[in-house]
Amino acid sequence: MAAITIPAAEDIVGPTPGQRLRKRILGHRGVMIGAVILGFILLVALLAPLLAPHDPYAQSLGNRLVPPVWTDAGSWEHPLGTDGLGRDYLSRLMYGAQISLFIGFATALISGIIGTVMGVAAGYFGGRVDLVVTFLITCRLSMPVILVSLAVVAMLGNSLTIVVTVLGVLLWDRYAVVMRSATMQVRSLDYVAAASAAGCSTWRILVSEILPNVMNPLIVVATLEVAHAVLLEAALSFLGLGVQPPLPSWGLMISEGKDYLLFEAWLITIPGVCLFALLLAINLLGDGVRDVTAPENRS
Amino acid sequence: MLIYTAKRLIVALLVALTISLISFGLLFLSGDPATTIAGESADDAAIQAIRVQYGFDRPIHEQYFAWVGRALQGDFGTSFYFKVPVTHLIFERLPVTLGLGLSAILFAIILSIPLGVLAARYPNSMIDRLALTMSVMGQALPSFWFALLLIMVFSFMYPLLPPSGSESWVHFIMPTIVLGYYATPAIMRLTRTGMLEVLGADYIRTARAKGLKPRTVLFKHALRNAIIPVVSLSAVQLGFMLGGSIVVETIFALHGTGYLAWESIRRYDLPTVQAILLVFSLIYIVLTFLADLLNAWLDPRIRVG
């Protein structure tokens, strides 16, 4: 029976916040599963040029619709078979990971910047600024993203840049909402008053007092928005208004495989499962980060 | 109350105006709609005639004000494609979309609220884990893919359900599930966190200290308070479902507004697209307004200030 040493008066009470966070992250099953899957997909995406067995764009019309290796007609030449133009499905899938991830992150970045600026400004300045931002949020929320992005893409033509821009310009609402309330909350705390009383400029307060303390919700939203963007791009591509072929985004692959749904189901199940796994991973990660950084878990 | 309603009305109007500007802005992007209206084999004269007939030769702001003026009287113009009044078209198809949306939100609520309550009542139990897994999976499932899988399995491999049409309620089963499951995780989580929070509240302890039965505590004291944010969320989700209906209605060939929107976009049927955008946003605004009223009614702190 080890006697506790009762800490001396001025002893530091615990580990640093960073250490605690690390410990909680490592102990959180969802985060770990999500991180492993996402890490795997990221790795495959980055190393696609090295890993892909074939050129993802190389067609071989004589070799169309080869089924995957686990079916009777499959071969190791094309482990996941080929698509309607005889392109190697595995290679396309690997490059598709690049595209889908790029869209997710790029969109989340654009919308993140727009939404955070709006949300923080509304939360911090309140009053008219808040009124305007809230109004913009209401406007934005009242327009279905998918409808607007479909319409805009239909008018402008579909390409990677357009899709990323359109989604980026549309998906800022959640950032704005969350950042607004997080900022309001932080703003009312005494350390902001203290910084203000110390003579800090508004800019400095925003950057060094507010922003670091709204980072956690920001990261959570950003993660979930990556998933949202990936999903939306997939839906746009599915409806034929996403990235332009022959770029292999996963949504586009599902869309292309749609014509073969009934008889060559693997063409939609494989990219579908990949998309599902990616979204699952990001969501697990986002949820996990939310759990880990939730106030009740901090103390 | 009156002032409040009036204020909301003004905001709604402003939102509608903004949306109308945006949707009208699409006209700028679209180039010349006259060719579209004329169809594949129309000649130049026909196109020019249409241009004059629809007023596309006039300056854009003039067109906009003319459009707003008519829209205020409930006239959204004539569909380029169907050549019938857009208002007529939308109102004919709205019931399908609203019916689908309502059944989907009902499906989501019926599934997620009890699950959320149970998960909060027994945190970290099997049921909690199950609910959590379901919600994470649900968020990650692309609805178009899910819909195709459902069709593949339940209409083709085991032909139990019709894959298309809106003749009877059976036709709505798969669309309802596809549209509804996506709202389930959010509502379930909110119920769960709300319940967890409420169950940890001081007044729950007070209720228990009075010796009340656990059931009374759970349903009378806890759920009543936890449900309030769920109401708003459900309204918001119902609003989101209008967007989701585009994909679902297209796949299941339900002739609702969502499908109309999608087809109109593809056909450059701008009056229809504009009107649908506007109607969707108005519906959303009305829904959130109703949710606020319902909330106010549920929450005495708002009701009796």
Added chain:
Amino acid sequence: GKADDTLNIAWDVEVPNVNMYFDTSRNGVIIAHHVWDGLVWRDPASGEFKPLIASSWNIVDDKTIEVEIRKGVKFHNGATLTADDVVYTYNYLARPDNGILNRNYTSWIEKAEKVGDNKVRITAKSTNPLILLYMVEIGIYPQKYYEEVGPEGMGLKPVGTGPYKITSVDPGKRLEFEAFADYYDSPKGKAKIKKIVQRTIPEMNTQVVELASGRLDWIWRVAQDQADRLEKTGRVQVINANTMRVGYLHLNAVGGPEDSPLRKLKVRQAINHAINLEGIVKNLVRGSSQVIHSACYPEQFGCTDDVQKYPYDPAKAKQLLAEAGYPNGFTTAFYAYRDRAQNEAMMSDLAAVGIKAELRYGQYAATRDALRKGEVPIASLTWGSNSIPDVDAILPVFFGGLPDDMSKDEEVQGWLQAARSTLDQEKRKELYKKALQKIAAQAYWVPTWTYTTNYAISNDLDFKPTADEIPRFWTASWK
């Protein structure tokens, strides 16, 4: 199904309007053939013109034709068709302010007059060799009813004289047809199946599922791959039929920036050589589709294969490119609106000789808008000639100086104009040949292949498709 003597059919696009003059879509044409009879009829099998509402006709001169109206023809609403209805219809179509969309069938009409109890004289604005063909497409409207209800009423409660009458219109969603009991003894023949129900099902997979489960009896435009698999199941019959639609790559020889590579003949020829059409047709398009070399459907009047051909030869293509000053190829936009796989295959062939094509996949209307602005270097398009078996339905549209003429070749324009203003069929053939040869020599187009359509129908159904992409359900019957 057979059991309730109802033919359930599905189309993937919504029918905008059943009023035939307000819908230029393919489905509109199909409906028109069922609901409205024209003055004459063209037998799809023999190509001969036969009397329909006109019991006989007489070509007075280059511009004038007189028709005798058949007696006892009834409209669906019970009224009897008279010469006045014919006059009314033609004059209505000739009015510039009528707002109709189908002007390319009708713009030739100058006027119609009643010249006897049952006799009507129709005058054209100018000499036109295709008047009879156009008259086939012009359905006769009941004067009294149409004046009463107007175009909108006609769109909701259509009244014609055809073998089927429409009993219910749910715009865009569902149409119900019923065999017209009082149909006259027409060469088209009486409808054999009592009812037709048309539904709009946008998703092809859904159509197939519905067909397989017996809730549909007839669908078409099934993708070749799916058609193959579907046939193998034995649950349905699959018919592959030719259509008059041809595909082509439009190469912008005159528009675009000054240094546009496509302005160079050698580049256009190189493109022609670069694409392995045979391979694509054999592996991808399949069915009875065939590769074409000139800018028309082979069986159209005036169409000839006797033009310069560009066999698949990537090496030659590269050489031509090098000669044109593009040894390393170039990058270009590539517009398309359908058949994504086929277009990707062509793009891949272009890439193989160094031409990097960036796909702009959009709506037909958008593509054509851009095209007309002269912005499009390469566009992959198709043309169905409005089912008219004469090159006049295709060549003047794209080479005759109309808005879609992007090559602006005055010589070709002249020949086409000349061909149009003569009724001498041999002379016309000669002129068209000249035009087609120049088009090929200049490589304004890459003519690609003819389109086929796959019909998938219930095993109970007896249905014969025709090449003009107009299914004639009144000839269909249950086995």
Added chain:
Amino acid sequence: MTATTTSAIPPVLETRDLHCTFQVRQGMFKPKKPLHAVNGVSLKVNKGDVLGLVGESGCGKSTFARILLGLQAPTSGDVRIDGQATTAFTRKQIARRIQPIFQDPYSSLNPRKTIGTIITLPLSVHGVGDPSEWRGKVERMMDLCGLPKRVYDSYPNQLSGGQRQRVAIARALVMQPEVVICDEPTSALDVSVQSQILNLLQDLRGELGLTYVLISHNLAVVEHMATSVAVMYLGRIVEQSDTDTLFRAPKHPYTEALLASVLTPEPGKGVPDAQLGATFPNPINPPSGCTFHTRCPKVMDVCRQVAPRPLSVDGSSVECHLHDAQRNAA
């Protein structure tokens, strides 16, 4: 308006007829109404003084403090530092002279910053001296406030409540301000820690020649620390005088009630009944006349109609009709 003697040197801090009104909404469906959080406060604080400010929750103490600090703009009236109106100052200039210590040591320190950075902040904002000297300065201040050097690189959540409050004090004092506004500096702390902080504040005052405005609802603390006391009720100062006078001879019935309610640890004395009504009036609809009349055990008719004016009675300033009456009688 105060009764304290006017000397040649202007008071270090002075407010004149300070008002602060918020527009607040009572329910979602109701229009906004004005709430007079601070309703005409005139006070003077001389150098070296400790002004104790007591009053019930919601009476406007913190709002008053925020105005003094320049964190909240008054609706009308002005604040003067050394005789100069603060409207002439920038926020930075005010910051050099007036610094706050807040009630809750948990929310007054940025959890993302180390203790060192937190205390250095004012130095870097004002660009005092050379950044290389900052660490030394900060460590000296930490030492003065009883914080070990080790915690320089720690984060707030690694410290105990008492230590955090010391950090807050060090931050407030590192720029050597003239006035420190302490808004309930110990009410979140346990008694055993409270006394440590109070002792520290006392020591620092002596050492650095500070002036305090000490807001507290704990009268024992105020009586222990303050040199003069102001009693606030519904946004107004109802009584002000030096500490001795106030505790010995309270003049306002509310002050009397407050004093009677202090529970000293003396067994056997029982709990007094202050005879006040149970409710603090709603500040949005304050009572007419004297705002205290609804709870006053000595209420008179005049109180319901006429708002009392501040009077100077025996060296105290008081707002109460009882004292008009005395005066009239005299």
Added chain:
Amino acid sequence: MAALLEVENLRVDIPLAAGTLHAVRGISFQVERGETLCIVGESGCGKSLTSLSIMDLLPPKAIRSADKLAFDGIDLSRVGQSQMSDIRGDRMAMIFQEPMTSLNPAYTIGNQLEEALLRHRKVSRKEARDRAIHLLEKVGITAAASRLGQYPHQLSGGLRQRVMIAMALMCGPELILADEPTTALDVTIQAQILHLMIELQKEFGMGMILITHDLGIVARVADKVAVMYAGQIVESGTVNEVFENPMHPYTQGLLRCIPVPGKTQRGAHLGSIPGIVPSLIGDIQGCAFRNRCGYAFEDCTRVDVPLTEIAPGRGYRCLLSAEQCIENAKEVA
């Protein structure tokens, strides 16, 4: 007759990720009818958990054990959930610290008051309502009948706390547990509420456990005092005994910390207890106060300190002798 409440060696353990938190470490006390026991101690020393464990309202993961936990002869550690909830609110009631959040915002005061009676007694709504009005008047709320229809947010803190008291009295309990009932209130209101509670307790002859960290309240309200530190009772006795002759160094320290108007010299240094409360996670040996204690010696680390009883109900938990303790107290005073 046995005491109303007898607690012997009550322990509450909370398993946490870092180890088991021994929040309450074997405390014993008794409460008689009509008697007030005050439990006083620093934040986190286990006061609330003690009261909650008597009511069986502990958080789900907390584990309670006791050698004896008897209410009016009923062994509370034996009774089942439903029997416990029959006793709770009926014979034994609790008033919580946070008047602002302890009432359900969704229901009227009347509803919440009546509910308590309807649960335990076979009475009509009307009777419940009458009782509610009666008690509201009793706790000094005017226009009681009209208050019944109001919602909690319409009442001020003081009124809510009165409602909480009335609610606790609905069934006429024999024992009242009040956990810091006045901490959130202003001084004037605090005095009123305490005054009220004492009167009601006398009137109904209830036993009362009052938990507080304010020595002032203890001195004015208590019959008996238990001073808690780190989950243990370090000193107990009647109020006079404890305040006049504090034995334990911690009690002595506490009394020196607070300025007493008129007694403490203004501006002078206050006494203080250096350091902070130790963490109670893991196994604990020796005196928990030793690191803050000016008199600590070697044994304090090694020996588990027993409660020394110097008279019935009067005890302290320190290794120093009673004489030594009294000596220390004088030395500083």
